[in-house]
Structure formats: C-alpha cells, structure tokens
Amino acid sequence: MNGVATVGMRSRAHRRRGTVTAAALAVSLTASLTAGCTHHGRDDDRSPQHTPAPTAPSAPSAPSAPTPKPSDTAAGSPLAVKIDNVPAARPQTGLDAADVVYAEQVEGGLSRLMALYATRLPQAVGPVRSARESDLELLGQFHRPTLAFSGAQHKLLPLIDRAPLRPESPDQAPAAYYRGTAKAAPHNLFLRPAKLLPSAPGKAALTTGFSYGPAPSGGTPTATRTVRYPAARFTFTWSAGRHRWLLATDGTPTVTTDGAQVAPATVVVQYVKIRTSRYHDRLGNHTPYTETVGSGKAQVLRDGRSFDASWSRPGAADGTTFTAADGGRMDFADGQVWVVFAPAP
Numbered sequence: 342m343n344g345v346a347t348v349g350m351r352s353r354a355h356r357r358r359g360t361v362t363a364a365a366l367a368v369s370l371t372a373s374l375t376a377g378c379t380h381h382g383r384d385d386d387r388s389p390q391h392t393p394a395p396t397a398p399s400a401p402s403a404p405s406a407p408t409p410k411p412s413d414t415a416a417g418s419p420l421a422v423k424i425d426n427v428p429a430a431r432p433q434t435g436l437d438a439a440d441v442v443y444a445e446q447v448e449g450g451l452s453r454l455m456a457l458y459a460t461r462l463p464q465a466v467g468p469v470r471s472a473r474e475s476d477l478e479l480l481g482q483f484h485r486p487t488l489a490f491s492g493a494q495h496k497l498l499p500l501i502d503r504a505p506l507r508p509e510s511p512d513q514a515p516a517a518y519y520r521g522t523a524k525a526a527p528h529n530l531f532l533r534p535a536k537l538l539p540s541a542p543g544k545a546a547l548t549t550g551f552s553y554g555p556a557p558s559g560g561t562p563t564a565t566r567t568v569r570y571p572a573a574r575f576t577f578t579w580s581a582g583r584h585r586w587l588l589a590t591d592g593t594p595t596v597t598t599d600g601a602q603v604a605p606a607t608v609v610v611q612y613v614k615i616r617t618s619r620y621h622d623r624l625g626n627h628t629p630y631t632e633t634v635g636s637g638k639a640q641v642l643r644d645g646r647s648f649d650a651s652w653s654r655p656g657a658a659d660g661t662t663f664t665a666a667d668g669g670r671m672d673f674a675d676g677q678v679w680v681v682f683a684p685a686p
Contacts (some may be wrong), residue, residue: 451479550660560646606676
C-alpha cells in the first residue's frame with residue numbers, strides 16, 4: 342500500500358459487471374429477508390451448514406502449498422477476515438498485518454472487525470467469527486474478495502453464496518482453519534491465510550477508492566480520539582515517536598498475541614446510518630445494518646492532527662472516496678488504515 346497515489350480505479354468493464362452483480366445481490370437481499378430469523382446451533386457461528394473446525398494446537402504448523410480454485414482466485418483479490426473483538430477474544434492474532442481494518446457495531450452494542458489483507462499474509466489470523474448482512478455491501482467495493490468467516494445465520498447463507506465474493510468457511514475449506522487451546526470456544530477458531538491464497542495479491546487489490554499522499558493543510562492538533570458504541574469503545578492516541586495512533590479497546594491497549602501494538606497510520610471515523618436489520622441472534626438481539634453506500638461526514642486522523650472530511654460511495658460496486666474540507670482530495674498516510682463506522686448524528 343506504500344506509495345500508492347490512488348488504488349480505487351477499475352476498468353469500465355469491471356464496473357459494469359460489479360454494478361450488475363451488486364444489483365442482483367440487492368434483489369436477492371430484498372427477496373430473501375424475513376422477520377424473526379434466528380441463529381441455529383450453540384452460538385452464532387455454528388449453523389447446521391457451518392460446523393466447528395477440528396481442534397489443533399494454538400500455534401499453526403508450517404502451511405503446505407494451497408490448492409486454490411482456478412475459477413475463483415484472481416490477481417488483485419484481497420482476503421477479508423471477520424475477527425472477534427469481545428474481551429474473551431483478545432489478544433487477537435495477525436491483526437497488525439492487515440492493510441485495512443473496519444470496525445462495526447454488532448448485536449448488544451458490541452464490536453466486530455473486518456480485516457483486509459493484500460500486501461502480506463500473516464501465518465495465522467483470528468479468532469474468526471461469523472459474517473453479517475452488511476458485510477456483503479461493504480465488500481462490494483473490492484474485486485471478488487475471499488471472505489473468511491466462521492459461519493452465518495442460515496437464511497443469510499444463500500445471500501453470501503450469491504454475493505460477488507469467494508466465501509471460505511470451515512465447511513468449505515476445513516484445512517484452512519484450526520482450533521487453538523489458549524481460548525475457550527467460540528473464541529478459538531483461527532485461519533491459516535496461506536491455505537486460501539497462494540500469495541499476497543498486492544496493493545492493487547485495495548480497490549477502496551482511498552488515496553495516499555501528503556496531509557492537506559490545516560487540521561486540528563489531536564492527542565487522542567475515542568469512538569463509542571453502546572458496549573464498546575476505541576481510543577486512538579497519537580505517538581509522535583512512532584508516528585502512529587496507538588489503539589486501546591475498551592480502555593486496554595490493543596496488542597496481538599506476539600506482543601505487537603496495533604498502531605494504524607490513519608484512522609477514519611466514518612459517520613454512517615446504522616439501522617436495525619431483520620435478522621437477530623439466538624437471544625433476540627437484532628443485528629445492526631451498517632450502510633456503507635451513500636455519503637456523509639467523516640474525521641480523518643493522521644500525523645497527529647484531525648481533519649474534517651466527507652465520504653462518498655455512489656454504488657455497491659464503487660470505492661469509497663474522501664474529500665477534505667477545502668474540496669480537495671483527502672489523502673491518507675502510508676501504513677495501516679482503521680475505519681471505524683460511527684452512527685451519524
């Protein structure tokens with residue numbers, strides 16, 4: 342991702358295909374949703390179609406060469422992994438290697454992460470958890486991404502299968518997953534990315550519409566910024582020494598299992614509409630739906646400053662672009678980007 346001027350350009354032919362696919366997906370979503378959809382099995386990641394992966398040691402063995410599906414793998418297709426973010430799931434594995442991390446609100450006001458990998462694949466990522474309806478809209482801005490997830494509500498599974506992505510759950514790729522021993526289920530499912538992708542696809546796979554370059558003029562000096570959900574919070578504190586934003590989750594520094602501090606170069610607080618979907622979990626909590634197509638306000642944190650900005654994503658097949666307050670392009674700093682979806686005021 343370093344040195345990229347703009348990675349959001351696609352060919353017109355690809356946009357036409359993405360637009361048709363996104364439209365078909367929207368029709369499928371509308372036709373398939375029914376009220377009162379519940380989870381099946383012991384928890385939200387264990388539907389009848391998605392059973393737990395077999396137990397294995399905490400540390401994965403050296404991965405063997407993958408056998409990717411020729412029709413499904415494509416150069417420039419990133420890996421997206423749904424990652425658990427409740428206290429029992431921390432510390433996570435491989436989170437610091439992601440190019441982009443999206444933070445979203447889920448049932449009960451808690452948070453969950455979607456990590457995108459393009460420039461490098463860590464040995465392991467996790468804990469892996471279940472997919473949500475709004476993930477399909479979010480991932481529409483990438484070219485046929487591989488989605489690694491533990492399972493989904495049974496009425497959502499057909500929509501995932503029809504979405505313009507490559508779904509890879511433990512049922513579909515059992516050799517890519519293992520159960521660790523350091524955490525209790527369901528917070529112990531981990532992914533070996535090399536079992537799904539032969540290699541990191543490269544920075545061109547980050548077709549988000551983001552652009553990278555020098556900071557615009559202005560901005561407000563900012564030492565810390567907190568984003569709150571009803572039952573979770575993210576705090577980013579500027580480190581001049583590291584030139585990064587040090588992340589704390591629910592008041593505790595966010596580190597990975599190997600001790601690395603999660604420290605993005607750019608943080609985007611993207612204000613979006615978060616509505617109630619027709620799905621709910623086994624306890625009756627309705628699943629929030631985060632709308633990532635449209636436009637709205639944002640704050641971009643980089644280089645120790647906060648910049649007011651606006652975001653725009655006209656359609657599901659389009660990337661998300663950010664504009665500075667002066668109307669110019671809002672460039673991000675080189676390095677990991679965190680996008681935290683916050684309820685629009």
